[in-house]
Amino acid sequence: xxxxxxxxxxxxxxxxxxxxxxxxxxxxxxxxxxxxxxxxxxxxxxxxxxxxxxxxxxxxxxxxxxxxxxxxxxxxxxxxxxxxxxxxxxxxxxxxxxxxxxxxxxxxxxxxxxxxxxxxxxxxxxxxxxxxxxxxxxxxxxxxxxxxxxxxxxxxxxxxxxxxxxxxxxxxxxxxxx
Numbered sequence: 031x032x033x034x035x036x037x038x039x040x041x042x043x044x045x046x047x048x049x050x051x052x053x054x055x056x057x058x059x060x061x062x063x064x065x066x067x068x069x070x071x072x073x074x075x076x077x078x079x080x081x082x083x084x085x086x087x088x089x090x091x092x093x094x095x096x097x098x099x100x101x102x103x104x105x106x107x108x109x110x111x112x113x114x115x116x117x118x119x120x121x122x123x124x125x126x127x128x129x130x131x132x133x134x135x136x137x138x139x140x141x142x143x144x145x146x147x148x149x150x151x152x153x154x155x156x157x158x159x160x161x162x163x164x165x166x167x168x169x170x171x172x173x174x175x176x177x178x179x180x181x182x183x184x185x186x187x188x189x190x191x192x193x194x195x196x197x198x199x200x201x202x203x204x205x206x207x208x
Contacts, residue, residue, distance in 0.1 A: 060084035060108060062136045064092065064101040067180055069145060070172035073165075077146040079173045080125035081183065082132040083107040084139060094126045095152070110139030112188040114177060116170050117144045120198030121162070124152040131195070141187060145173035150199065158199075166203040170194060 063085035069076035087105030091098050115135055117128045125144035132142040147166055149157030174192055177183045196204040 060110075060136065061087055061089040061102045061105070062100075062133050063087065063103075063105040063107055064099075065104045065182075067176045069169070070175045070179075075148065076172070077148050077151075077169070079176050080144040080146070081177065082129070082136050082142040082144075083183070083186075084110045084136050084141075095124065097126050097129070099126075099129055107141070107182060107186055109186050110136070110141065112186065113139070113191070113193065114141050114143060114174065114187050114189060115193040115195060116173055117142060118166060118170055118194065118196035118200030118203040119144060119147065119151065120196070120200050121150050121158045122152055122155050123147075123198075123200065140193075141177070141183060143173050143177055145169050147199075163199055163202055163206075166199070167206045170203060170207060 061084075063081075063083045065081050065083075066078045067081060069079050082101075084107065085102045085105040086108050087102040089100040089102045092101045092103055117125075117131065119125065119128065125146070128142075128144055132144070135142050147162060147169055149155070150159075150162035150166075174189065177187060178189055194204040194207050196202070
């Protein structure tokens with residue numbers, strides 16, 4: 031065999047091994063589950079908590095608003111890293127604008143909860159602004175309580191340290207909680 035043929039063959043084998051490794055890495059990543067929990071009752075009622083989490087169940091296209099996502103609706107969660115991140119949406123926001131962030135976090139093993147802020151979301155802007163901003167930290171706290179009391183999620187989570195993320199009014203909420 032010529033030296034060039036051996037180099038070519040080695041290059042092809044290396045490329046095939048890398049392609050195989052990439053496929054295994056993609057296949058090993060969990061699907062992202064989606065469910066909604068009822069929020070904990072607070073002043074003025076309760077809003078749902080959208081939860082994204084690792085699951086072994088296959089994902090399917092799910093339409094939410096104008097978006098279509100590949101998610102495993104109400105699938106059984108699998109154990110991740112045991113940590114929870116709460117995402118507080120901005121004024122007039124919805125959980126669906128944070129799906130890409132949730133997917134990155136879920137792939138890293140996190141459970142991600144997105145409470146819908148009462149009267150300051152894409153379905154109801156009746157009380158957007160300073161009054162809503164005062165309620166938001168308690169709404170995040172009630173979302174954490176909802177997961178802590180969930181038979182589905184409580185056994186999978188260690189809630190001694192919970193991360194909070196938000197942008198715009200959600201950023202104000204995260205800073206208020208800090």
